[in-house]
Amino acid sequence: GESVGLHLPTLSVQEGDNSIINCAYSNSASDYFIWYKQESGKGPQFIIDIRSNMDKRQGQRVTVLLNKTVKHLSLQIAATQPGDSAVYFCAETETSYDKVIFGPGTSLSVIP
Amino acid sequence: DVKVTQSSRYLVKRTGEKVFLECVQDMDHENMFWYRQDPGLGLRLIYFSYDVKMKEKGDIPEGYSVSREKKERFSLILESASTNQTSMYLCASSFATVYEQYFGPGTRLTVT
Numbered sequence: 001g002e003s004v005g006l007h008l009p010t011l012s013v014q015e016g017d018n019s020i021i022n023c024a025y026s027n028s029a030s031d032y033f034i035w036y037k038q039e040s041g042k043g044p045q046f047i048i049d050i051r052s053n054m055d056k057r058q059g060q061r062v063t064v065l066l067n068k069t070v071k072h073l074s075l076q077i078a079a080t081q082p083g084d085s086a087v088y089f090c091a092e093t094e095t096s097y098d099k100v101i102f103g104p105g106t107s108l109s110v111i112p
Numbered sequence: 113d114v115k116v117t118q119s120s121r122y123l124v125k126r127t128g129e130k131v132f133l134e135c136v137q138d139m140d141h142e143n144m145f146w147y148r149q150d151p152g153l154g155l156r157l158i159y160f161s162y163d164v165k166m167k168e169k170g171d172i173p174e175g176y177s178v179s180r181e182k183k184e185r186f187s188l189i190l191e192s193a194s195t196n197q198t199s200m201y202l203c204a205s206s207f208a209t210v211y212e213q214y215f216g217p218g219t220r221l222t223v224t
Contacts, residue, residue: 009152032211043116043202043215044155089154093211098162099170100213102147102155 023090030092116216131190135203144186
C-alpha cells in the first residue's frame with residue numbers, strides 16, 4: 001500500500017543552526033500534508049500544514065516545502081533551539097479521505 | 113486550549129485480561145481517534161469515530177473494539193490482551209476535519 005516515509009530516523013544539529021527534516025510520500029493523490037512534533041512523554045502536536053496547491057508555507061521559525069514532482073516534503077526549522085528536540089512526523093491525506101497517514105518519524109536532537 | 117486526557121499514563125496488564133483505555137476531550141469535537149505508536153512504524157490508526165455511537169475501523173482494528181456513548185468520551189477496549197499489544201496508545205480528537213488532530217499524552221501499555 002501507499003505510505004508516507006522519512007529519509008532519516010535521527011538528526012543531530014548544533015544549537016543555532018538550521019534543521020531540515022525530510023519526508024517522502026508515495027500517494028500522488030494526497031493533497032494535504034501536515035507536520036507534527038512529539039516531545040518526550042507527550043502526544044504529537046500540530047506544527048504546520050500545507051496544501052498541494054502551494055509549494056511553500058512559513059510559520060514561526062518553521063517553513064514547509066512541498067515538491068510534488070518528486071513527492072517530497074521538508075520541514076525547515078530556523079535557529080534550532082534545545083526545545084526543538086523531539087520526534088517530527090509528516091502526515092498526508094486526501095481532502096475527500098477520512099484518515100491521515102503518518103510517517104515513521106525523525107528524532108531531532110539539538111546539541112547545546 | 114483543547115485538552116485531550118487519557119485515563120492512565122502507564123498500565124501493566126496480564127495476557128488474556130480485558131483492558132479499557134479511556135479518552136476524554138473538552139472541546140466538543142465530533143471526531144475522535146485511537147492510534148498505537150511503535151518505534152519505526154509511526155502512528156497507526158486503530159479505530160475512529162465521527163459521532164456518538166458511530167465507529168469506523170482503521171488500519172489495524174484486529175483485537176480491539178471501541179465505544180463512544182458520549183461525544184466527549186471515546187474508549188478503546190482490548191478484549192483479551194496479548195503481548196503483541198504492548199505499545200503506546202494515543203487518542204486524538206478534531207473538529208470538522210481529520211486534519212488538525214489534537215492528541216492526548218498517551219498510555220504506555222505493557223502486557224505480560
